[in-house]
Amino acid sequence: MNTLYKSVPVKSSEITPKSAYLSRRDFIKAAGVIAGSVALAACAPEVTSTPQAGSPAPAEAEGMTDEMGNKVNSYEDITHYNNYYEFTTDKQGVAGLAANFKTSPWDVEVSGLVNKPQTFSVDDLIKKFQPEERIYRLRCVEAWSMVIPWVGFPISKLLAEVEPTSNAKYLRFETIMSLDEMPGLKQPFYPWPYQEGLRMDEAMNDLAILATGLYGGELPAANGGGIRLVVPWKYGFKSIKAIIRIELTEEEPATMWSTIAPNEYGFYANVNPDVDHPRWSQASERRIGELSRRDTLMFNGYAEQVASLYEGMDLNVNY
Amino acid sequence: MKKTRFTPLQIIVHIGGWTPLAVIVYNFFTNNLTANPIQAIEQQTGVRALVFLLLSLACTPVSSIFGWKELTRRRKALGNYAFLYASIHVTTFIGLDYGFDLGAILRDVGTKWYIIVGLAAFLMLLPLAVTSFNYWMKRLGKNWKRLHKLVYVISPLVVFHFLLSVKGDLTRLQGNVLQPAVYGMIALLLLVLRIPAVKRKSIEIRDRMKANPFKVIRLNHPAD
Numbered sequence: 001m002n003t004l005y006k007s008v009p010v011k012s013s014e015i016t017p018k019s020a021y022l023s024r025r026d027f028i029k030a031a032g033v034i035a036g037s038v039a040l041a042a043c044a045p046e047v048t049s050t051p052q053a054g055s056p057a058p059a060e061a062e063g064m065t066d067e068m069g070n071k072v073n074s075y076e077d078i079t080h081y082n083n084y085y086e087f088t089t090d091k092q093g094v095a096g097l098a099a100n101f102k103t104s105p106w107d108v109e110v111s112g113l114v115n116k117p118q119t120f121s122v123d124d125l126i127k128k129f130q131p132e133e134r135i136y137r138l139r140c141v142e143a144w145s146m147v148i149p150w151v152g153f154p155i156s157k158l159l160a161e162v163e164p165t166s167n168a169k170y171l172r173f174e175t176i177m178s179l180d181e182m183p184g185l186k187q188p189f190y191p192w193p194y195q196e197g198l199r200m201d202e203a204m205n206d207l208a209i210l211a212t213g214l215y216g217g218e219l220p221a222a223n224g225g226g227i228r229l230v231v232p233w234k235y236g237f238k239s240i241k242a243i244i245r246i247e248l249t250e251e252e253p254a255t256m257w258s259t260i261a262p263n264e265y266g267f268y269a270n271v272n273p274d275v276d277h278p279r280w281s282q283a284s285e286r287r288i289g290e291l292s293r294r295d296t297l298m299f300n301g302y303a304e305q306v307a308s309l310y311e312g313m314d315l316n317v318n319y
Numbered sequence: 320m321k322k323t324r325f326t327p328l329q330i331i332v333h334i335g336g337w338t339p340l341a342v343i344v345y346n347f348f349t350n351n352l353t354a355n356p357i358q359a360i361e362q363q364t365g366v367r368a369l370v371f372l373l374l375s376l377a378c379t380p381v382s383s384i385f386g387w388k389e390l391t392r393r394r395k396a397l398g399n400y401a402f403l404y405a406s407i408h409v410t411t412f413i414g415l416d417y418g419f420d421l422g423a424i425l426r427d428v429g430t431k432w433y434i435i436v437g438l439a440a441f442l443m444l445l446p447l448a449v450t451s452f453n454y455w456m457k458r459l460g461k462n463w464k465r466l467h468k469l470v471y472v473i474s475p476l477v478v479f480h481f482l483l484s485v486k487g488d489l490t491r492l493q494g495n496v497l498q499p500a501v502y503g504m505i506a507l508l509l510l511v512l513r514i515p516a517v518k519r520k521s522i523e524i525r526d527r528m529k530a531n532p533f534k535v536i537r538l539n540h541p542a543d
Contacts, residue, residue, distance in 0.1 A: 073354075081354035089495060092353045142486070144355050189493050257486075260493040264486075279483055281427035288354045292418050 066135045066147050068301060070287070073146040075215050077288050082222045083140065084241060085190060086175065086182040098221035101181045103242075106226025110158065112248035113168035118161070122212055122226045128161075129153035131212050136232035138239070139271045139300045145285045150230050151213030155203045158210065164200070164248050171198045172253035173229055174245040191260065196229065196240035197253035197267060199309075207232060207305055210243070233302040235269045266319040270310065271300035275319050332393050336400035339367045340407070357415045364408040365484075366498075369477050371401035373505055376474055380512035384521050395451055398470070402448035409441050433483035440476035443469050471510060478503040 064072045082094040087101075106122040131153045139145040155171075175194035179185055185192055202208060211230045212219055219225035224241025231238050237257050247253075257265035264278050273283045273296040284293040299306050310318070343363055346352045352359040375397035382390040417424045428434040447467055449455070456463050478499060487494020511517055 077354040091355075142358075144358065187497070189487065189496055191493065261486075261488040261491070264488070276431075279433055280431055283427045284423065286355065286357065286416075291357075291415075293416070293423070 064135060064149055066137060070137065070147045072135060072149050073288055078146060078148055078214065079220050079222055081146075081288065083142075083236065084222060084224070085184050085187070086177075086192075086194065086242075087184045087222075089184070089187070095220075095222040097183060101178070101221035101225075103219065103221050103225035106244075108227055108243055108246060110162045110246045110248075112172070112246075113165045113250060114248050115163035115165060116161070120158075120161075125153070125158070125210070125227070126212055129157045133216065134209055134211075134230070136207075136230060137300050138230075138232065138236050139285060139296065141235040141237055141265075141269070141277065141282075143280070143282065143285045143296075144288055145294075145300075146288045149215050150209065150211040151216065151219075152209035152211035152230060154206050155198075155208050155210055155229075156206070158246075159203065162248075167250050168248040169200055170249045170252055171200065171203050172245075172247040172249055173197065173240045173243050174247070175240055176242045176244045191256065194240060194256045195253065196238055196255050198229075198231065198238075199252075200248075201309055202231070202306075205306060205309065207302060233271060233299040233306045235271055237265070238269050268310075268315075268318050270306075270315065270319075271296060272298060272315055272319070274298075275316055326389060328389055328393055329396075332396050332400075336371070336396065336403070339363070339404070357411065360411045361408060361416065364404045364411065365481065368401050368404035368408055369481060369502055371397050371404060372470070372474055372477060373502065373509065375401060376470060376506070376509045380509060380518070380521075383518065384512070384525050386525070399448060399451055402444055405441055405444055409438075433480055436476050436483060437480035440473045440480060443473050443476075447473075471513075474506045474510070475503075478506050 066072070080095045081091050082098075083091055084094045084098065087094045087097040104122070107119050108122065108125070109117075109119045111117040131151045133149055133151055135147060135149045137145055137147050173196045176182075177185060177193045198208065208229070208231050211224070211228050212226070214220060214223055219228065221242075224239075224243075227243050228241045229239045229243060238255075252267055255265070255267060257269075258267060271282070276282050282296055285296045286293050297303075343352070343360060347356060347360070375394050378390040378394040378397065382388055413419060413421075413424065417427075447469060450459060450463060450466060459466065481502065482489055482496070482499040485495040485499060487496040489496045489500060512521060
């Protein structure tokens with residue numbers, strides 16, 4: 001097995017120091033309040049404390065970088081270039097079609113092999129787990145990538161709340177099927193609902209988060225609001241959007257893309273420049289906003305934190 | 320008075336030929352080609368090339384079935400527009416996407432079937448475009464027609480290239496297969512209409528239709 005990972009040594013603690021993101025979030029919130037009050041002063045009696053979805057990102061936020069020094073992508077690019085087939089397969093068209101999608105209130109049911117099955121509202125989760133900013137690279141299986149300032153909390157916190165039983169080995173996530181709001185569900189040839197899965201130890205990794213916000217504000221519908229998964233060392237399609245159900249199981253769950261083409265999309269879908277998609281290359285990628293291609297990094301540059309999860313596994317077989 | 324130089328169909332063909340390029344250029348400069356403009360140019364020029372290829376392929380059967388003779392004289396222009404968009408498609412891939420880094424192209428996609436099939440189609444289209452001038456038509460004589468039969472190979476290759484480039488699986492009818500499948504069926508139809516027996520039959524149907532438009536419907540009932 002090839003273990004020559006192009007890893008960049010990064011400790012998880014180096015990802016956005018807490019003091020930095022807290023002060024930044026305060027700044028963003030303040031900026032949002034000012035921007036909001038200016039915009040609404042003329043017509044509205046109330047001012048919300050967070051920037052509204054769809055509002056332009058504060059200028060300060062656009063200068064942020066990930067732990068490798070990569071600049072975050074613009075709010076506009078992040079919210080207007082989305083693979084979200086429940087709306088449309090046209091990435092530029094998602095934002096418009098998702099504009100009226102209701103992301104709040106939002107409930108997530110956690111069930112299956114747990115001692116305390118519960119339904120949580122996203123508002124409660126935010127209160128309980130104090131989401132923090134996580135600037136992650138996102139690498140799409142289509143060989144483009146972005147750097148995105150998510151706001152979220154580790155899934156491990158949610159799991160602690162429901163107490164998985166000893167035979168819970170996997171998590172199965174399911175996206176909402178809102179036929180009235182999601183015109184893309186009428187397209188033929190897709191095995192709806194969208195579903196994804198993680199192995200328990202993958203979900204317990206600190207990098208794996210449930211995101212409830214973006215750029216210090218709400219999580220826009222086009223990016224998977226009310227709540228979505230973000231697993232930055234895996235191809236983007238693993239980071240399932242608009243989750244309504246999380247089920248703990250003993251068996252490896254079926255996933256959307258491995259159902260569509262099992263020989264092309266596996267359960268793990270770890271970013272890996274050495275294991276190509278059978279029909280195209282994964283060796284390089286285009287960072288959105290850049291002209292030339294970059295070499296793709298093993299585990300999307302998170303090898304330090306996640307490579308141990310796959311020790312002894314043949315990544316050519318477990319793609 | 321002097322004879323009009325351009326027929327309405329000719330004008331439509333040329334406006335239709337340049338409009339998609341104008342739209343792409345306009346969208347490029349107004350930042351409307353998505354956050355990933357290079358891929359958008361690749362995808363849009365690829366589909367345009369296939370559309371013009373199928374339009375050029377449609378001229379002969381439509382002209383013989385419906386008796387619209389002028390179509391055959393527009394075939395060449397449509398084929399050349401297919402080449403125009405295919406050229407931009409290939410140039411964008413090599414030049415913009417990979418910055419003319421042939422080593423990286425070979426390393427990344429040298430063994431990928433979608434590239435091999437697409438490149439083969441383009442390399443076959445190239446001599447057709449070069450010999451599209453009247454000079455070559457006269458010079459090659461009978462061989463010109465033979466050479467240009469390559470389009471019967473090129474079109475299925477282009478559809479196959481499209482199918483290989485999307486996320487999905489046609490054999491399982493899953494994923495993003497609708498578009499390539501529709502283009503594939505149109506290409507298949509246009510090729511089948513060239514089979515002599517099918518061609519004869521379709522002209523026969525047309526003649527009956529002209530004689531009695533209602534009878535043609537009954538033609539399909541063997542019990543008649």
